[in-house]
Amino acid sequence: MNLLRLVSQSIRGRRLRSGLVIAFIGLLAALILSSTLVLRGIESGLRKGMEKLGADLIIVPYHGLEPITAKGALLTGDLVTGYWMRADNLEKVAKLEGVERVSPQIYLQPVKGAPFCSAEQLHIVAFDPETDFTIQPWLKERLDRPLGLWEAIGGGSMTVSPGTRITLDSYQLDLVGKLHPTGMWLDTTIFFSLGTFKTMRMLPGSSSIIPPDMPANAISAIVAKVKKGYSIDDVATAMLAVGPVWPIRSTELMRLLAAQRAGLLKMLFMSLGITWLLAVALTALIFTMMVNERRREIGMLRAVGASRNFVLGLFLTESSSLAVGGAMIGIIVGAIAVYTIKSWLTSTLEVEFLLPSLIGILVLMVITFAAALIVTLPALLYPAIRASRIDPAEAMREV
Numbered sequence: 001m002n003l004l005r006l007v008s009q010s011i012r013g014r015r016l017r018s019g020l021v022i023a024f025i026g027l028l029a030a031l032i033l034s035s036t037l038v039l040r041g042i043e044s045g046l047r048k049g050m051e052k053l054g055a056d057l058i059i060v061p062y063h064g065l066e067p068i069t070a071k072g073a074l075l076t077g078d079l080v081t082g083y084w085m086r087a088d089n090l091e092k093v094a095k096l097e098g099v100e101r102v103s104p105q106i107y108l109q110p111v112k113g114a115p116f117c118s119a120e121q122l123h124i125v126a127f128d129p130e131t132d133f134t135i136q137p138w139l140k141e142r143l144d145r146p147l148g149l150w151e152a153i154g155g156g157s158m159t160v161s162p163g164t165r166i167t168l169d170s171y172q173l174d175l176v177g178k179l180h181p182t183g184m185w186l187d188t189t190i191f192f193s194l195g196t197f198k199t200m201r202m203l204p205g206s207s208s209i210i211p212p213d214m215p216a217n218a219i220s221a222i223v224a225k226v227k228k229g230y231s232i233d234d235v236a237t238a239m240l241a242v243g244p245v246w247p248i249r250s251t252e253l254m255r256l257l258a259a260q261r262a263g264l265l266k267m268l269f270m271s272l273g274i275t276w277l278l279a280v281a282l283t284a285l286i287f288t289m290m291v292n293e294r295r296r297e298i299g300m301l302r303a304v305g306a307s308r309n310f311v312l313g314l315f316l317t318e319s320s321s322l323a324v325g326g327a328m329i330g331i332i333v334g335a336i337a338v339y340t341i342k343s344w345l346t347s348t349l350e351v352e353f354l355l356p357s358l359i360g361i362l363v364l365m366v367i368t369f370a371a372a373l374i375v376t377l378p379a380l381l382y383p384a385i386r387a388s389r390i391d392p393a394e395a396m397r398e399v
Contacts (some may be wrong), residue, residue, distance in 0.1 A: 004228075056249065086219075111209065134223050156181035298390050
């Protein structure tokens, strides 16, 4: 008896049920691969974003602000007003041993419902373009000149294109640049120079974006880059002597980002778990029904000399063939699906979505292929073992 020939005839003769098994296992493989690629893409995009920001340390005012609150605010953009430090802290930090670059930032009052921003709340930041190394690297098209007076750069949530004049409070600003999506508060922020901010303060009348209690010589934060060869922790400790400030390491922000993604991970794993249970249960049910329908066939095979091991091998080979086919189709469909919606994921998640290299994708496809086969193993073994244990005499009496 030719085992492979019997398997081929069985699959062709039961195309509907064979197709259902392939579909269930393919769905499982597609979900495993696509979920893994999405998570890896988000993580790589955020990690690249933190590296691209360039700041090893972000120094914020300490008084009245708990460190954990400051970390969260730097990710969400809620750290805007009410917390200030003296501007001369910038020079003090710059003179510390191990500090390579520093740049100041001022967080102003946010604006709700800005017509040129898709976000509910628009954050406003004044920065120093001459010393900045955290904002301008995100520009889609780098400016070939310094940022001028009354010129602004918008985050990824801006709904208008560069070259548009926008009205912010009572001020007219020319949007001259737009940032790539970052997945952080930069996406919902508009930036202009400290020169523009100082000019705003000199104009008569009140302003809704400039806090009335803001000191004349104050900044909100300092971003700092540490020289190579120096310990970030040691430099951060030295900064505590500058005054009432709190240095936040970029690695701490990455850990906070990971914590924020925990909910997404939990949801994806729950979906995978439910899909796996359904795929295994339905596949086992289909194969069990196939065994019940083929009891007479199994009895005939045993009657002409087929051993229990042969029957076991027959059903294992058939189910494995369907599982392999389903897994291969699933990983191909999953990879194509993620690649197709890559741009949509970038715009929806508001973070740069980075797929692994070709080799990395191939490795993930192989791992997913193996995982799909392993998790469906219980559904394949039970019907095969049951078929091998059918009594031939009893099966032959069934019509």
